[in-house]
Amino acid sequence: MLNLLAISGSLRAASTNSALVAALARNAPAGCRVTVYDGLGRLPIFNPDDEDERTPREATELIDAVTSADGIIVSCPEYAHGVPGGLKNALDWLVSRDAAVAKPAMLAHASPRSLFARAALAEIMRTMSFALYQGGLEIALLGKKPPEVEVILAEPGNVLAMRDALTAFADFIGSH
Template sequence: MLNIIAISGSLRAASTNSALVAALAANAPADCRVEVYDGLGRLPIFNPDDEGERTPPEAARLIEAVTRADGVVVSCPEYAHGVPGGLKNALDWLVSRDAAVGKPAMLVHASARSLYARAALSEIMRTMSFALYEEVALEIALLGKKPVEMEAILAEPTNRQAIRGAVRAFAGFIRGR
């Protein structure tokens, strides 16, 4: 059983990215468990002085979750052509640890836009030595949709298949390493 952690870069209650990672968890193939990391909003702002013995509990929880996971999936919006601070902050807590080194990772997308954030996130995660899987790019257009509309879109058989297929492909990448 592969253990995959999924992170949404949005804290918004009606977030399209959070809906997508929840759908990944709900539609994962039988041999994969996708667990959603929900601590982004509780992480203190990264400060290198607070690493080591002073690591805040939520940061320690994130580091531990990523260390334990076989892979990481990220779905992230774009704010002003960049990666939202909350997600960058979470990644910053992982930079000087071993957690990200060689860790399989995949980006998925809830918007057909956000091309700057995608490029920036790829660059950041490659720099952190994540093993970024880029063969499959799951994109489900949820931008501007309300929660009931998102639910209907994510329940469509073709989308459920696409989600399951993307997780299965990522699992194959993880197992092949």
């Protein structure tokens, strides 16, 4: 069983990115399990003085989850042409660890307009030595209300797109 960890970069209750990673978990193909990380909002602000034996429990839980996953999926909104602070903070907790080194990672997008955040996130993750999969997934959910989002994510074509993206990512992990 391939264990994937999905992280939404949004803290909003009605986040389309969170809805997308939840749908990926529900629609994972046979042989893949997607677990959604839900601790982003509980992470303390990264401080290098709090590493090693002083690492907060919440950060240790994230580090352990990334370390034990076979691959990472990140779905990230764009705030002011950048990566939201909460997600960047989570990545900062991983910078000096081995958790990210050569860890396969895939980006999933809920908005076709998040081009600046995509580029910034890809650069951050490459710099951290994630093995960034060049494929990915985009399902346009921007501006949709939660009931509409659920309908869109349940459409057969989108379910197939999610399964195909996860299958391709699993193949990438297997060849890595």
